[in-house]
């Protein structure tokens with residue numbers, strides 16, 4: 001596989017045959033070859049059993065995954081959701097109408113030092129508590145933080161913990177952190193004048209030996225198309241990347257450093273991280289590429305994660321999962337960012353011509369695990385991952401999910417054709433509507449048609465005003481395309497509302513999107529994407545001339 005373009009799971013299978021692995025080998029835990037015995041895939045995450053009584057799901061999370069010494073203020077996010085799957089028994093007094101509505105008196109402390117105090121309404125999330133970081137010494141080790149909460153009505157006490165990182169200043173290269181409120185990335189490097197700026201990473205995995213490494217002008221061209229981030233499919237364990245990284249530094253092309261081939265070798269990680277960690281354009285680390293498809297050891301990503309964090313706390317770590325529901329808990333424990341790579345276009349979701357078998361939930365490989373073969377598979381996979389995170393609870397719930405959409409040409413394999421431009425845009429916008437916080441497609445260079453189509457949307461989502469919404473707010477899904485209509489989400493930011501619409505099925509002649517009561521708008525400000533004319537009729541958004549199938553559109557309202 002080395003030296004040729006890596007093709008994900010497809011070539012993984014080929015490589016396995018070449019290396020003579022037994023024919024019973026399984027993908028996503030499934031047998032995939034005709035006549036091989038049915039092996040029930042394990043590792044499924046199921047919804048937790050529901051409690052019959054309400055629980056208080058109290059959580060505390062630092063607003064930012066890390067802070068550095070020069071930052072004077074930080075924040076904690078306090079969630080006090082009433083849940084039926086996670087938390088501690090919540091007193092029935094909440095339904096006692098003779099009493100005032102309950103309140104939680106909360107204290108946030110490090111050992112005996114109180115950092116913040118206040119009141120939280122039970123049933124709310126995303127409560128912010130500012131803290132003064134100047135009272136704490138920057139250090140590499142995390143600060144154990146305790147949140148204690150007391151119910152005003154019942155006097156019941158609750159307590160949860162988290163870890164705050166206040167790191168020493170870093171004078172070289174980039175510092176990148178996750179804003180846990182919105183799941184977006186903030187980066188600081190010599191181009192940002194000492195300030196942390198939000199980024200919406202939009203780009204591709206990039207072929208190294210066949211393209212990016214061939215000349216700096218290939219990287220310059222990629223940047224000129226509007227792509228602001230890249231995952232170069234190469235590491236120092238494969239070949240010397242120094243020239244490519246220097247070019248990315250010069251162009252401020254934010255890169256995810258990919259250790260797919262070496263991440264299980266901890267001494268290799270220990271050798272590579274120091275070579276890369278101080279580069280200004282380093283965005284994130286990348287360890288396992290489809291560890292679930294390959295059936296890597298379940299603890300391999302976590303081992304790599306812990307080592308990377310011990311060598312460099314200044315950048316988050318990502319990995320991609322290929323299966324719909326196969327050991328999500330174990331593999332996702334090894335990353336701060338979870339990527340999905342459902343490739344649904346041009347597949348036969350029910351029959352594999354390649355393996356001459358049917359595909360179903362327990363058997364077969366049709367190129368996209370448990371997919372339907374529609375752009376909506378991308379939305380479904382992102383929703384699945386968010387569901388699993390909610391089921392797992394605790395710190396898992398706020399990990400950003402990133403999309404790896406299909407943007408390649410492999411006509412001879414599972415995928416009979418490329419996505420059209422409209423399908424590629426639809427997969428991107430569906431990913432945004434369902435909460436993806438970055439997008440790196442597989443793989444660049446793509447076809448000229450997709451390259452220029454995706455360049456157009458790249459320039460929209462990576463710049464103001466659209467980027468401000470994507471990084472500074474969370475989407476609220478208003479209509480789910482999986483219900484067979486339009487897929488509509490909105491973001492509120494800076495007194496305006498971005499509404500994003502996809503028509504994933506048939507064309508829709510009369511489009512009337514009723515906006516919820518909390519969206520108070522009176523006029524259309526602009527339509528930054530999609531060429532659809534929108535009018536506001538009371539609180540209903542209408543598209544002039546309807547929406548063709550696969551239409552995508554952004555409209556900003558005020």
Ligand SMILES: *[C@@H]1O[C@H](CO)[C@@H](O)[C@H](O)[C@H]1NC(C)=O
Nearest residue numbers: 053054090091092093094095
């Ligand atoms: C409290 O009231 C809600 C809404 O009426 C109800 O669903 C819930 O079961 C009640 N909880 C208890 C503990 O009685």
Ligand SMILES: *[C@@H]1O[C@H](CO)[C@@H](O)[C@H](O)[C@H]1NC(C)=O
Nearest residue numbers: 109110111112113114115144
């Ligand atoms: C607070 O904790 C520190 C460190 O454990 C300890 O030295 C100090 O005596 C404590 N102060 C009080 C008032 O308990």
Ligand SMILES: *[C@@H]1O[C@H](CO)[C@@H](O)[C@H](O)[C@H]1NC(C)=O
Nearest residue numbers: 213214215239240241243244
């Ligand atoms: C591409 O990578 C190879 C292997 O690391 C290196 O020898 C070569 O100089 C690189 N080419 C360019 C144009 O940087």
Ligand SMILES: *[C@@H]1O[C@H](CO)[C@@H](O)[C@H](O)[C@H]1NC(C)=O
Nearest residue numbers: 237262265266267268269271
């Ligand atoms: C692991 O990485 C080290 C350091 O790069 C290297 O010397 C060693 O050969 C690698 N081991 C394997 C099994 O690839």
Ligand SMILES: *[C@@H]1O[C@H](CO)[C@@H](O)[C@H](O)[C@H]1NC(C)=O
Nearest residue numbers: 347348349350351352353373
């Ligand atoms: C999938 O393959 C089966 C068997 O060849 C065929 O009957 C079916 O029409 C195909 N479905 C699609 C969507 O191509």
Ligand SMILES: *[C@@H]1O[C@H](CO)[C@@H](O)[C@H](O)[C@H]1NC(C)=O
Nearest residue numbers: 038358359360361362363364
């Ligand atoms: C999936 O297909 C296999 C092989 O044909 C069959 O044995 C199994 O029962 C099917 N599973 C489901 C859930 O239909």
